[in-house]
Amino acid sequence: MQPSYQIDILRGRCQEIPEVRSKVVRVFISSTFSGRAYYTxxxxxxxxxxxFPKxxxxxxEKYGLEFQYSDMRWGIENESADNHSEVAxxxxxIKLCQKYSVATNFVVLLSHRYGSRPTPATIHASLFERxxxxVVSDLNLIEDAKLLSQWYQLDTNCIPAAYILRSISSMLPNIKSTELDERKNAAKEWTKINNRIRTCLRQAAAKCFEQGQINANDYxxxxxxxTEKEIVNGILSVPNANQRTLCFLREIDGIYDHLSDSKASRFIDLYYSDDGKPIIDNEAEQLLNRLKCTRIPNALQSNNIYSYKVHWTENGINRHDHIEYISKFNDDFYDAIKQQIDNCVKSRIMIVSDPLQHEILEHAIQCKTYVAKFHGRIDVLGKLENYxxxxKENRPCIVYGASGCGKTSVLAKAATEALNWWSDRSVSVILRFLGTTPTSxxxxKTMLSISQHICKLYNLSMEIYPDVLQLRYQLxxxxxxxxxxxxxxxxxxxxxxxLEPDAYDCQWLIGTFPHNVKCIVSAIPDHGNILMHLKGIIKHNQLLSNDTEHLLIIVPSFEASTVDIVYNDWLVMKKRSLSDEQRSFIRDLMKERSEILPLYMKLVFDIILTWHSYDSINIELKKLRNVDDxxxxxxxxxxxxxxxLLFTRAMIYMTACRNGISQNELEDVLSLDDEVLE
Structure with missing residues (x-):
C-alpha cells in the first residue's frame, strides 16, 4: 500500500510537499576569518x-545526490565590504543551505579565535532611536552622536523601519580611489570612525540592557x-540541529605561553599595547567560551560535537606538523557527515526509487512555486473553470500568449483550482511543465510518462510502444x-x-477525450505554427468560431493598474515598501509600456526590492524597456x-555548456581558472 503523501502527489494534491525538490547536500562551513585568512x-x-571529493x-554513487560546500572565500567582493553586506x-x-540541503547543512570549526565583531549594518528604528x-544625552559623547546621525539613515522601505549604515564610499569617496595612498588614508579614517560608532553603540546597548529596555538578543x-551570528542562525535557532549540523572544536595546548610568536595572532584574539606587547582580548574570549561551553552544548547532543587537543608550534597549526590530528579530523568529519546523510535520506520523501514518482514530484513542486506568486488573472481562470x-465539451482547451505573459503560472493555478472546481467529485490532476525535466x-517521453501515471493512478496495465502515435492510440x-x-x-x-520541433504538428494530442477527462495545453502562438496545428486538433473553423471560441483562451499582458496591485502584495510578502516618489516612478514606468509581461514585472520588482527609501531614483531605469534590458x-x-571576473567567467562557462552544467561542475571549472583564484 502506498503512503498517503505518495497518493496525494499522484493525484495532483501538492499542498503538503516541500517548496523545493532538492538533490544536493550543501554544507555551510563556518569558521573565523579576516579578509581571506582563515584561522582553521x-x-x-x-x-x-x-x-569533500570522497x-x-x-x-x-549511493543516492544520486550532489555534495556541495559553501566557501565564503569566493565571491565576497569589495562592494560588499563597502556597503557592509558581508554578514547578510x-x-x-546559510538559509540557502538549510533550504536546499537534504542532509547536513551547517558545520562550524572553532578554536581560540572568536573573530570579527562588526558594527551592525541594520538596526531597527525603535532600537536605534533609543x-x-x-548617546545624545551624554555631553561627553557629542561627537559620537554626530557620527551616528551622519552614518545611519532611516529606511522606511524596511518593514518595520530600520536605520541603515551608509556605505563607506558615500562618505569617504577615496576608499575607492585608484591612488593607493588615498585608499589607505580613507581606510584609516574609516577605521577610526567605525571604532567610535561601534564603541558608543555598545555602551548605549549595555545601558539599555541594564535598565531592561532591550532583550538579550538585541544586546x-x-x-x-x-561567526557566532552564523552559529545562531545555523545551529541555535533551528529545530533539527542534531540531524543537520555538526561542531568541531580545536584546543591549542601551549598557545597562551607563546602569544609573542609571530603567528599567534592568527589563532587567538589579541590586541597590542603601546610597547607592542600582545594582550588577550578578554571580552572576545569570554564570549567565545560562552559559545563553546554553554550555547553550543545546550543546542547539540554530545555526539554532534567533536573535540581535539593539538600542540602549538612556531609555525602555528599546519598540515605538516599536525599530520595525526588532521588525519583524525578528516576521518571524523567524513564519518559524521556520511552518517547524517544516511539518516536524513532515509527519513525524507524526496528520495524515492521510482522514476515516475521523481517526475511527478518535480512538477508538483514547480507548481507550488508558481502558485505561491500568482496574482490576478480572474478572467482567464474563469474561462478555464467554465471549460x-x-x-458537453470533450476537446482540449488551448491557452496561448506571448513568451513571458504568464501562461505557466495560469496553468499551475488552474491545476490546483481544478480540485475545487470539481469539488463534488473524485478528481486527479496530471501536470507537466514541458521541457523542465529530461522526461518532459x-x-x-512525455506521452509515456503520462500513460504510466494513469496506470499508476487507476491500477491499469499498458504496453510500452516505441512510437509516439502508438502510445497515443493506446492512451x-x-x-x-x-x-x-x-x-x-x-x-x-x-x-x-x-518540446522538440517534430512535436509541433500536435498529432500526438488526442482530439476527443472521454466525458470524465479534461485536457488543457499551452503554447506560444507564433512558434512553429503550433497554434495553427492545435486549432486543427479542435477542428477550429473561422466561419464557425463560436464552436471553438471557449476553447481558445489568450493570456494578455498586464495593465499598469494591475501591476500596482501586484507589487503591493509582493512587497507585503517581502516585508518591504516604497516611498511615494518611488511608487510614482514605477507607475510612470509601467504606463509607458505598451505591453507589460509578468516576466518584465518580476525583473523590475527584483530591482526595486533593493531600494532604500532615501535612495535617489536612477534615471537609467527608464531605459529598461523590455526583459533583456x-x-x-x-x-x-x-x-x-x-x-x-568571477561572475563573468561563471556566465561564460554556463553559456558554453550546451546541455547545462551542474553547480559542482561549475565550481570545479572555476577552481581550475587561475585568474579567478588570484
Whole structure:
C-alpha cells in the first residue's frame, strides 16, 4: 500500500510537499576569518583536498545526490565590504543551505579565535532611536552622536523601519580611489570612525540592557562576532540541529605561553599595547567560551560535537606538523557527515526509487512555486473553470500568449483550482511543465510518462510502444476508457513549444477525450505554427468560431493598474515598501509600456526590492524597456556584488555548456581558472 503523501502527489494534491525538490547536500562551513585568512585554514584545505571529493563520490554513487560546500572565500567582493553586506551575505547563504540541503547543512570549526565583531549594518528604528537618545544625552559623547546621525539613515522601505549604515564610499569617496595612498588614508579614517560608532553603540546597548529596555538578543547583536551570528542562525535557532549540523572544536595546548610568536595572532584574539606587547582580548574570549561551553552544548547532543587537543608550534597549526590530528579530523568529519546523510535520506520523501514518482514530484513542486506568486488573472481562470465544468465539451482547451505573459503560472493555478472546481467529485490532476525535466523534454517521453501515471493512478496495465502515435492510440482507445466513470481526470500540459520541433504538428494530442477527462495545453502562438496545428486538433473553423471560441483562451499582458496591485502584495510578502516618489516612478514606468509581461514585472520588482527609501531614483531605469534590458541591469549589479571576473567567467562557462552544467561542475571549472583564484 502506498503512503498517503505518495497518493496525494499522484493525484495532483501538492499542498503538503516541500517548496523545493532538492538533490544536493550543501554544507555551510563556518569558521573565523579576516579578509581571506582563515584561522582553521589547514583543516579547510585538507577537507577540500581529501574529504569533500570522497563525500561527492559517496553522495553521487549511493543516492544520486550532489555534495556541495559553501566557501565564503569566493565571491565576497569589495562592494560588499563597502556597503557592509558581508554578514547578510553569509547569513543568506546559510538559509540557502538549510533550504536546499537534504542532509547536513551547517558545520562550524572553532578554536581560540572568536573573530570579527562588526558594527551592525541594520538596526531597527525603535532600537536605534533609543540608543541614540542615550548617546545624545551624554555631553561627553557629542561627537559620537554626530557620527551616528551622519552614518545611519532611516529606511522606511524596511518593514518595520530600520536605520541603515551608509556605505563607506558615500562618505569617504577615496576608499575607492585608484591612488593607493588615498585608499589607505580613507581606510584609516574609516577605521577610526567605525571604532567610535561601534564603541558608543555598545555602551548605549549595555545601558539599555541594564535598565531592561532591550532583550538579550538585541544586546548581543552589538557584541557577538560574525561567526557566532552564523552559529545562531545555523545551529541555535533551528529545530533539527542534531540531524543537520555538526561542531568541531580545536584546543591549542601551549598557545597562551607563546602569544609573542609571530603567528599567534592568527589563532587567538589579541590586541597590542603601546610597547607592542600582545594582550588577550578578554571580552572576545569570554564570549567565545560562552559559545563553546554553554550555547553550543545546550543546542547539540554530545555526539554532534567533536573535540581535539593539538600542540602549538612556531609555525602555528599546519598540515605538516599536525599530520595525526588532521588525519583524525578528516576521518571524523567524513564519518559524521556520511552518517547524517544516511539518516536524513532515509527519513525524507524526496528520495524515492521510482522514476515516475521523481517526475511527478518535480512538477508538483514547480507548481507550488508558481502558485505561491500568482496574482490576478480572474478572467482567464474563469474561462478555464467554465471549460472544466462544461460536461458537453470533450476537446482540449488551448491557452496561448506571448513568451513571458504568464501562461505557466495560469496553468499551475488552474491545476490546483481544478480540485475545487470539481469539488463534488473524485478528481486527479496530471501536470507537466514541458521541457523542465529530461522526461518532459520530448513528446515520446512525455506521452509515456503520462500513460504510466494513469496506470499508476487507476491500477491499469499498458504496453510500452516505441512510437509516439502508438502510445497515443493506446492512451485514447484503452487507458482513458478504463478510468472508472466515478473518477475525473484533468491533464495539464504547459509549453508545447518547449518540446522538440517534430512535436509541433500536435498529432500526438488526442482530439476527443472521454466525458470524465479534461485536457488543457499551452503554447506560444507564433512558434512553429503550433497554434495553427492545435486549432486543427479542435477542428477550429473561422466561419464557425463560436464552436471553438471557449476553447481558445489568450493570456494578455498586464495593465499598469494591475501591476500596482501586484507589487503591493509582493512587497507585503517581502516585508518591504516604497516611498511615494518611488511608487510614482514605477507607475510612470509601467504606463509607458505598451505591453507589460509578468516576466518584465518580476525583473523590475527584483530591482526595486533593493531600494532604500532615501535612495535617489536612477534615471537609467527608464531605459529598461523590455526583459533583456532588465536582465542586463541585474547582471551588472551581480558583477559588482560578486566580483566582475568571477561572475563573468561563471556566465561564460554556463553559456558554453550546451546541455547545462551542474553547480559542482561549475565550481570545479572555476577552481581550475587561475585568474579567478588570484
Amino acid at each position: 585554514l589547514s583543516e579547510r584545505d585538507s577537507l577540500i583536498d581529501n574529504v 563525500l561527492k563520490d559517496y553522495c553521487r 551575505t553569509c547569513l543568506n547563504e 540608543l541614540q537618545e542615550i 548581543d547583536d552589538f557584541f557577538i562576532s560574525v 472544466i465544468k462544461n460536461e 523534454s520530448t513528446v515520446y 485514447e482507445t484503452n487507458l482513458l476508457m478504463c478510468i472508472p466513470a466515478s473518477e475525473y481526470l484533468v491533464i495539464v500540459l504547459d509549453s508545447i513549444d518547449q 532588465c536582465i542586463r541591469y541585474l547582471f551588472h549589479h551581480l558583477e559588482k556584488v560578486h566580483n566582475c
